[in-house]
Amino acid sequence: MEACNSFLFESATKSLSPFCFFYIGSYAIFYACNALFPGLIVSDAKGILDVFTQAQYFNGPIWFLLALFWCNIFFCIISLNINKEFLRCAIVVAMFAIGYLLEKESVFLPCMIDVSLVGMPFFYFGYILKRSSLLYPNKWDRYNTIFAILLFAVAYTTDKIFAPIIYFHDKYISGNLLALAILSTTSVIALLLLCKVVKRLPVVSYIGRYSIIPLCTHHLIYRPIQLVARGLPVSETTGNCIVAATTILLCMTAIPLCIKYLPYFTAQKDILKLHTK
Numbered sequence: 001m002e003a004c005n006s007f008l009f010e011s012a013t014k015s016l017s018p019f020c021f022f023y024i025g026s027y028a029i030f031y032a033c034n035a036l037f038p039g040l041i042v043s044d045a046k047g048i049l050d051v052f053t054q055a056q057y058f059n060g061p062i063w064f065l066l067a068l069f070w071c072n073i074f075f076c077i078i079s080l081n082i083n084k085e086f087l088r089c090a091i092v093v094a095m096f097a098i099g100y101l102l103e104k105e106s107v108f109l110p111c112m113i114d115v116s117l118v119g120m121p122f123f124y125f126g127y128i129l130k131r132s133s134l135l136y137p138n139k140w141d142r143y144n145t146i147f148a149i150l151l152f153a154v155a156y157t158t159d160k161i162f163a164p165i166i167y168f169h170d171k172y173i174s175g176n177l178l179a180l181a182i183l184s185t186t187s188v189i190a191l192l193l194l195c196k197v198v199k200r201l202p203v204v205s206y207i208g209r210y211s212i213i214p215l216c217t218h219h220l221i222y223r224p225i226q227l228v229a230r231g232l233p234v235s236e237t238t239g240n241c242i243v244a245a246t247t248i249l250l251c252m253t254a255i256p257l258c259i260k261y262l263p264y265f266t267a268q269k270d271i272l273k274l275h276t277k
Contacts, residue, residue, distance in 0.1 A: 010270070015066070015068045015069040015072065015267070016065070016066070016069045017265060017267070017271050018062075018212055018216055018265055018267055019062050019069065019199035020067050021060065021262075022059055022062050022216040022265070023051065023057065023062060024048070026057070026058045026062075026220060026238075027045075027047070027048045028059075030043075030045060030047075030058040031047075040227075043056075043058055044056035045057055045058035050110055051066070051110065051112075052110045052111065053110070055106070055115070055169060055170065055171075059216070059219050059220060060169075060219055061215050061218070061219050062215070062216055062219075063112055063115065063169050064177070064211075065168075066111060066112040066113040066167075067115045067119055067168070067218075068114075068117045068123075070111070070112060070113055070116035071119055071120060071123040072123075074095065074116065074120060075120070075124065075127065076125060078092070081153050085275075088124070089124065090270040091124075092121055093121065094240045095117045095120045096117065096118060096120055098117050099114055099115075099116075099117030099119075099120070099171065100118065100173060100177075100185040102114050102171065103171035104172055111232045114171055115168055115169065115171055116185075118140035118164075118166075118171050118173070119188075121181075122184065124199055125184075125185065125237075134189065134192065134193075141196060144196050144197050145193075145194075145197050147189075147190070147193050148190045148191075148193040148194045148197065149190075151186040151187070151189055152186075152187070153188035153194070154182065154186045155183050155190060156184050158183045158186070159178050159183055161179070161248070162176045162179035162180075163175055163177055163181075164183055165178035166180060166184075181232045203252075206252075207251075207252065207255075210255045210258075210266075210268075213251070213254055213255050213259075213266050214252075214254070214255070216253040216266070217235045217251055217254045217258070218247055218251050221247050221250045221251060221254070222243055222246075225242075225243050225247060225250075226243050229242050
């Protein structure tokens with residue numbers, strides 16, 4: 001039980017705390033902009049209670065943090081009570097089936113609980129990968145490029161033949177589920193193997209290390225930039241490039257600022273610590 005409590009506290013710090021901070025902060029901006037500049041914001045967001053009433057938030061991308069929080073909680077409960085791996089797998093598949101049926105029946109569950117059910121097999125797949133030797137140096141690393149190419153070929157062929165689609169945020173699933181599983185697993189493993197070949201790209205590694213900060217800030221950054229870009233005497237393509245480049249630059253600038261001034265709300269430091277014996 002102590003292990004579970006420790007895990008829940010860590011999960012809350014790493015995903016729930018940033019979600020709450022940026023969710024509340026984003027809606028403060030939402031209300032302020034609507035008060036000062038009525039009609040300027042075009043969004044499906046309705047207000048601070050959106051988390052309980054719909055899947056659309058003003059700062060949309062942070063849905064991932066809330067869904068990740070629930071995936072952590074669910075898997076913690078499963079792992080602490082089920083020792084056999086095949087039973088864990090069966091429960092995860094059953095949870096996906098429930099999420100899938102909810103999507104087909106257009107049933108909404110608040111706080112991204114329904115989305116987390118759909119995402120459980122992918123969370124579990126990450127857990128399996130972490131326990132395997134794939135992510136660490138091993139005797140097969142010399143063949144990583146070949147394996148990556150073959151797996152990308154399988155993923156590409158699967159996509160072209162079956163075209164399965166999954167949009168986690170909207171719980172939208174289309175196409176053959178087996179093809180979806182093959183496409184997801186082969187493309188992820190191929191990308192991981194390719195990363196092992198490349199090893200390290202400084203800028204990409206930097207952004208990846210602090211990815212939670214761009215995740216939480218880029219939506220708030222690109223919106224005002226997009227409004228400005230629309231008024232520039234440039235083509236739509238050029239304007240989009242300006243928006244993308246400026247957003248990336250400002251997100252990278254936000255990383256050290258958030259690390260320094262908001263470490264407790266960007267998963268850099270723990271707000272709560274639980275000491276277990």
